[in-house]
Amino acid sequence: MDATSARKKAVIYRMVMPDHTCPYGLKVKDxxxxxxxxxEDHQLTTRxxxxxxxxxxxVKTTPQVFVDGQRVGGHDDxxxxxxxxxxxxxATTYRPVAVLFAMTALTAMAASYAVTGNPFTLRAAEWFIGFSMVVLALLKLQNVESFATMFLNYDLLAKRWVPYSYVYPYAEGAAGILMVAGALTWLSVPIALFIGTIGAVSVFKAVYVDRRELKCACVGGxxxxxxGFVSLTENLMMVAMAIWMGLSALGVIPSGHVM
Incomplete structure (x- = not known):
């Protein structure tokens, strides 16, 4: 047993007011x-x-924790x-994208199971990309201005025509919804192919040619x-989906749509 775990009593001072209970105080206590x-919980009930x-x-903040009469500090301390x-x-992290793709994949499988009784269908794969595009667009649309600012750091078309940075999330969302519905393929396929191709080229140039270290606007600004690789993959998935649905509409390959 180390020194810290041997100290079994702690004193905490935290705000618990009628209109505000400090969440960090609750987290530290737990x-x-x-x-x-x-x-030993001491609640500060007034300003x-x-x-x-x-x-x-x-100190400037609460909660504050004391062990053996010595102040440890706040939540992080x-x-x-x-x-x-x-x-x-x-710190940079891939967690938002990993969680997003995991949830859209599970949602696609759930939808497939609800419709066909089988979560592992061709339509589930199509829905996965469509759902992902919709959710990615939703995150961007929460703050279009912030997204556009970050997007302008690397997108080749947006740098030449700034309004494209504002159009992009709407186009992505519209294409994703149409792909999920399997409707207006003549419209969704060109949109996805266009924005996906430009996006892939832009990311490849910024990361692998210019060697720039940037943050991706894919999940919002x-x-x-x-x-990097995840951003490139996102765009390539969009391009692949557009090609797949275009070929399906032409009857070249089988469609995953449930009739």
């Missing part, structure tokens, strides 16, 4: 209990009480004290997803 600590506490200990990792809000 974290300490799950780490085997007996928690005056909170301000007096901060002034007394020379307590995590470090307990040997837990502290997430860096500026405030993401920390690095521009």
């Amino acid at each position: 974290m300490l209990k799950r780490s085997g600590y007996e928690v 005056e009480e909170t301000d007096a506490f901060k002034e007394k200990y020379g 307590t995590r470090r004290f307990l040997g837990k990792t502290v997430a860096d809000p500026k 405030s993401s920390n997803v690095p521009l």
Whole structure:
């Protein structure tokens, strides 16, 4: 047993006011209990009480944790004290994209199962890409201005015609919805092929030719997803889906649509 786990009693001061309960206080209290600590919980119930506490200990935030009479600190400091990792809000991560694709894949399989009784169908694969395009567009449309700003860092067409950075998420969403419905293929296929091809070329140039380290606007303008292989794959999937549905519409290959 290490030194930190041997200290079994912790004192926490946290805000619990009629109109506000500090969420970090709740998280720290739960974290300490799950780490085997007996928690002495002191609730700061007024703004005056909170301000007096901060002034007394020379701190700017609550909660504050004390172990053996020594101040450990707030939420992040307590995590470090307990040997837990502290997430860096500026660190790049593929988690948003991985979670998105996992959920759209499961949704596509669920829809396929509901319609055919089989989650593993050709239509499920088509739905997966269509659902992914719709959700990606939704994330971009939450803040189009922020998306456009990040998109302009690398998209070749947007750099030459700025309005394209605002049109893109609407086009992606419309193409995705039409592909899910299997409707107006004559419209959805050219849109997806156009934006997917430009996107793939833009990402390839920025990452593999110019060697730039950028963040991808694929899940919105405030993401920390690095521009790279995943971004390129997203665009290539869109292109592949457009080609597949175009060939299906022409009868060259079998369609996954349920009749």
